[in-house]
Amino acid sequence: MNPIVVIGSGLAGYSVARELRKLDREVAVTVVTEDDGAFYSKPMLSNAFALKKAPASLATAAAPQLAGDYGIEILAGHPVTRVDRAARTVEVNGRVLAYDRLVLAVGGRPIRLELAGDAADRVVSVNNLGDYRRFRQHLETHPRVALLGAGLVGCEFANDLAAAGHAVDVIDIAPRALPRFWPEPMALEFQARLAAAGVRWHLSESVERIDAAGDGLAIVLESGCALHADTVLSAVGLSANTALAVQAGLAVNRGIVVDRHLQTDDEHIYALGDCAEVEGLLLPFIMPIMHAARALARTLSGERTAVVYPAMPVVLKTPACPAVFFPSKLPGGGKWHVEREAAGMRAFYRASDGSLLAAALSGTCTREKDAVAKLLPALTGAA
Structure with a gap:
């Protein structure tokens, strides 16, 4: 056979x-x-x-x-x-x-943005170990990083690079980091924590062009704001x-x-x-x-089996502000309910009838992820 x-x-x-x-x-x-x-x-x-x-x-x-x-x-x-x-x-x-x-x-495959400028082709992505090896080597002599994308991977890279001493600018067209995963108060707290760690945010912005400028790169945003970096890392998904x-x-x-x-x-x-x-x-x-x-x-192996997806936590690896999300199908008409603790936040997304559809945790509240998972509906029904 x-x-x-x-x-x-x-x-x-x-x-x-x-x-x-x-x-x-x-x-x-x-x-x-x-x-x-x-x-x-x-x-x-x-x-x-x-x-x-x-x-x-x-x-x-x-x-x-x-x-x-x-x-x-x-x-x-x-x-x-x-x-x-x-x-x-x-x-x-x-x-x-x-x-x-x-x-x-x-x-x-990494999504590639259509960008203007004579250095647009110098934007890099990291999608495998070979990409990462080249990226690390490049950073040794090109330390300032402009990061395109404030999603899961972009935020993790931003925290990681800032903690290693790199100057990091994060650019995203969204008004806040990770908007589809949690409500505004949690996003704002997260952004503040990463800003304190050295990350500079440029939200509700898009890149107009990237041009060579001496030994570095000149990045012009749609608002007209100009940034300077040595490396542009795309993490737009x-x-x-x-x-x-x-x-x-x-x-x-x-x-x-x-x-x-x-x-x-x-x-x-x-x-x-x-x-x-x-x-x-x-x-x-x-x-x-x-x-x-x-x-x-x-x-x-011969036992026809359908996949069943329970509520599953996604852990955001950002030590400046740890977070956990639960991927879900968010229907319209629901509302986020936010609870604050001394060093963390939790948010529950409920339908109009009060049923729980999604959740997000940050800071010390991330320790509750297993208990919260038990409260959430499965993404798929039983096979």
Whole structure:
């Protein structure tokens, strides 16, 4: 029998391989990846400075070790260029590889803003360990950072870089940091804490142009405000990597469209992680990936299993003001209710009938995340 082929060696891809091997010691599994196949925690990239982690120390296992540990084949450094659904094969660096079932765990791609200026092409993104290694090296001689995006990753990078002594300017078109995750009072407190740590905020702003200016960069905002930096880091978010799915003719919306069994409109092809849209949900966070990997492993081993997403905390790694959010579908008509403590805040988003739909915690209140999770509804119903 042909192997189960997993495209992608991030958390989603390797988690499926590991969970599947727990259930089935015999099935052949091949992981194909365009990078070196080393495993590392991607969320660590945005707070490695604070933890004094060098890029080389972030990789916890190399491809040969993982292949031995999981009893799988790993084809590293080989991008998949084509999926042939009729023949059930993929093309890997000129080689045709047949599959019994195919799992797409190809992640997301950094969103690139269309910017004017003769240095617009010098904007960098950090989406993998190689990007981070180059970014760290660049910062050694280019320490002032302008950061585009006040979302989860942008805020973590801002705190991390400021704590390491870098001058950091954060620019975002939103009126406050992380507006879709919490109410205004919590955002303002968060911004004040990071400002005290050295972060400069430029909110309700967008970048007009980026030009070379001597040894650095001149950044002009829409308001006319001018900033100077050595490095511009874009953290405006990821878009699902759907290129291979489009080439294969699979259904694609905001991500690769899959059902609760992580199955695409081809019965032999599945998707999970940052690239997958599960019944309308895009959840590019750690816990949803783990739930999906366990469910998909059971399906691939013969026990058809739908993924169930409970209320899941997302931990914001910002030591200046720790925070926890719970991803949810926020319907209109609800209202945030904020409670203040001496060194923290909690907020609950309730519908007009009083039912609890979402929550956010900051400061010392983050210790309540497990108790709060039990109060929140699941993102999906029972299978």
